[in-house]
Amino acid sequence: MLSHDASFMLRPAHQQQVADILNDPEASENDKYVALQFLRNSDIAAKGILPTCQDTGTAIIMGKKGQRVWTGGGDEAALAQGVYNTYIQDNLRYSQNAPLDMYKEVNTGTNLPAQIDLYATDGDEYKFLCIAKGGGSANKTYLYQETKALITPAKLKNYLVEKMRTLGTAACPPYHIAFVIGGTSAEATLKTVKLASTKYYDGLPTEGNEHGQAFRDVQTGAGAAAGGAEPWSRRAVRRQILCPRYPRDPSAASRRFLPGRDGGFLFRRPQHQSQD
Template sequence: MSAPGAAPDFDGAYTELLPLGPDTTDYRRLTDGGVSVVRAAGRDMLRVEPEALTALTDTAMGDLAHLLRPSHLAGLRAVLDDPLSSANDRFVAADLLRNACVAAGGVLPMCQDTGTAIVVGARTAAVLTDGDDHRRIAAGVHAAYRRLNLRYSQMAPLTMWREANTGTNLPAQIDIGLAPGTDLRYRLLYLAKGGGSANKTFLFQETKALLEEERMLAFLEARLRELGTSACPPYHLAVVVGGTSAEAALKTAKLASARHLDSLPGGGTPQGRGFRDRGFERKVLELTRRIGYGAQFGGRHFCHDVRVVRLPRHGGSLPVALAVSCSADRQAEAVITPDGVFLERLETDPARFLPDVDADALPEPVRIDLDRPMERIRADLSAVPVGGRVALTGTMVVARDIAHARIAADLERGRPLPGYLRDHPVYYAGPAKTPDGRPSGSFGPTTAGRMDRYVEDFQRAGGSLVMLAKGNRSRRVAESCRARGGFYLGSVGGPAARLAAEHILSSEPIDHTDLGMEAVRRIRVRDFPAFMVIDDKGGDFYASIAEPPLQIAPAPPR
């Protein structure tokens, strides 16, 4: 044994935890400026100027807001071409493709939640910068969010209980590490992660008892049913089994959902490298198709694909992490080399993935005139079956988390519910910035479940009797709707640019205007598409298609 402070005996058994294969990304070169090769410490070094990092980040965040990977768009087209797809699968996939076409124009972002900016990077010791990479990258994020019609979503805690929007979409999450080797290469992964999909990242602390195929499949089925549709499927799903720590499992799941780890090897080694189990991936994908949620409103395309990564673990711990990338599938690889600054080539012509014929044909929707007394609106909705499609025209109000919390606090103090919640349907949403000359910015639905706690009190006070948002809801919402004659309509999660461009005629703040994108708004819509999810009889679309999950056999005694 070596003495303390001496170089330890080492037999060379070190192995990379996540050994990636060759980088096959299709890149475009942004510039050959801002990089140079210099001689230092007796070897060639890559010098990266601060402005190169800032400009790369600005361009990357702009691309992520408006463009998607060709492989993701091809997955949506595959839903249309699959003869086993449900009609609702095809409707959602076609809507998302059309949304991509609108967003590719560079004015309206694909999703109203333009996300938390996340940058994961690694550079070898042979790459020189000014040492302030985080600040240079943050400057690029700030420039993009100021320049474009994006939304500021980052909340700064002023006290334990009081917050304020930063008004910049900063801080970003920036994680830059040291890569092994001496290559003249700085690799980065850019992500824009919306709250809906970020909220569907889960960690489960399990035990060795779960390491059996049927038990694992049963476990995953139960967890995927809980995952639900509120994060805008079809998903790219990542499952990580193992990890040297809980946080390592979660980070790996995020990277795998972005397809950053696709080139991992297909098997393990005695030294403990991570790997992908492609055979088990196919089994999990088939499981997702049997669940029945489909691409939001029933079918088989709950997930585009699945990545399963197996990691080494401590013998007394088995973390299992789940993560998804949603229909706003926003990530891009980047690399800086002596040849210049390169960014992944995203699709600028998504229209080429649209079919020549209308592949999403559904029966004509029930048309609902919203500019009538609420009783008449509810009478028309009462005739629509659960799962049926409607087209909404007229006036709605928009309110989400903070506005609901304020209104609930007023209600507890004995103040009446605002008349706008009694007279109009309420749309849970928060728009991105409004481009010049347009009635609104991108304006898709937010996750309905976050407002579940307010429904009973609001409906008891005569409001929120027609609600519109995305995703499944709790049983107590269905029970309240049955008791008070309420309805919950599901909007397709994802096509925020198309909703703004084609269905929203006007938008104006009417209450709590200090809240910015969270202010209560009045909007007028035309043929706004939605599905009946919960009706006034207590019927719940997602409950009706969700069979009980497989039972997990009890673990053997320890």
């Protein structure tokens, strides 16, 4: 059910951001036209027949299983079966290609394999984040290995704006963009930016401490948003920029850049995601 919802529905908060463009005195007529088309498209998709975007993406599921939740095992297989059922039964494109050798590929015809990551946590709840990640998001995700010299007020904003403008208009707007600065490893940074673009870390504190507490830098995110309107309309295309700051090894300052969409697709069209 979560995989289905991720392909046909967007979060109310995302829809409200789009709707706000219609009443924004600074929005152009073109901005308002684009916003209206987004809303009309969402209305059609919500009927459950035609998905929000034809690129229905790789199914990604993150699950956090409380210690008092007993399922008898086989969780990953059950979730994969759910993905299979959704893509077979709904009008969703199969996006997975299986390599037959280094050069030949064939579509799997089921949208499997899915990416399924399960974690053991405290409590008595089983929580899921489901994302359908399309090509636009994957193709616009970047990891830059930089140094501490870049992390200054004079340099950082211009750097972020410069990288943000490389997005162009190839992926479907509106974008939810995440810059993650720092990280205990390159792979941890990449994972964090994916989750940040889904609003998973919106509840981070807004300041750090000497123990390595991650935080969300609201000021830097707002500064990048103000400076990076081109090459798209500021309101109709880029609705939110997130800038989490993480502890790092002194020898490097990784930063990853990922445009995402709110709903469940991590970048291309409105990211379709479903969280429960």
